[in-house]
Amino acid sequence: MASHHHHPESEIALRVKAIESLLVEKGIVDPATLDTIIETYEHKVGPHIGAQIVAKAWVDPDFKARLLDDGTGAIAELGLTGFSSEHMVVVENTPEVHNLIVCTLCSCYPWAILGLPPTWYKSFAYRSRVVIEPRKVLQEFGLEIPEHxxxxxxDxxxxxxxxxLPERPAETAGMSEADLASLITRNAMIGTAKVPAPTSLNPPVAQEISP
Amino acid sequence: MSIDPPNQCMTVESAQTLMNQGVSCQVEIDLSAPFQVGDRVKAKVMHPETYTRLPRYVRGKVGEVVKDHGVYVFPDTMGQRLSTKPQHVYSVRFSAQSLWGMDVSPNDALYIDLFDDHLEAV
Structure with a gap:
């Protein structure tokens, strides 16, 4: 689209701005409330919360048993529940089973545990393909799942x-809960990746694997 | 019975409470479950013009109830601002081959959460 601006805002950004200013003007939305919500999901809530839960399950077998039996209750023990994570089910990856999460109808996702969903999770391609050809989609994420x-x-x-609940890498024996948590990626908790083994003596940094 | 949500301006405090505590969709009532764990169930064939949480790809397919999650409000009627129509929600397992045919892995499965009104006995 032609624009005479040096830094043109996208059409969607402009539309959101227009709607926001109308809602604020009519007294339907309080800008302070909007800022609080944005601040929460930009800076406070994110995959580090899920990583904390997984690391605890790796080091505490009793907690892990409760987590798999009643995800909601076990997560509430840690005080980590919240909006869009009210009713939680935790599924365990093992050498025999690989689990993968999707919402085919929209983009339902455990916000309080993993933050806001990544763009690809919301895409039509992921949502429609992953139910039909999960192994092929996982290959595109770099994950080959053996036939057995x-x-x-x-869904x-x-x-x-x-x-x-991803598998704990064998190379992590003796690591602290906090160090374990730093290995656990968002994608491993959706099921589109495995948790990588620590590769160096430097403290590992949680990073997202593309796409 | 219809649902008429108030269109009030949300305060900072109520946003914080909402984000920290969420909103439960579960209903604490004693409602007997028409289906039990281990039952074979069929997802109904239906094509409502209104909102539904029953995706097309399971309609008419037979799966197995693997867990009863308890009683929840029913989004299919809530979405029309009609009754909350509380009912049981079950985790239902479908083999990948029953959904997509014999070309997919015989080991794989799809799990989906379905409401009483989505299911019929086989």
């Missing part, structure tokens, strides 16, 4: 939200 492993796709179409 059962792939379970969980979070109702009000339950899902978290994958």
């Amino acid at each position: 492993v059962e792939v379970r796709v969980w 979070s179409n109702a009000d339950l939200r899902y978290l994958v």
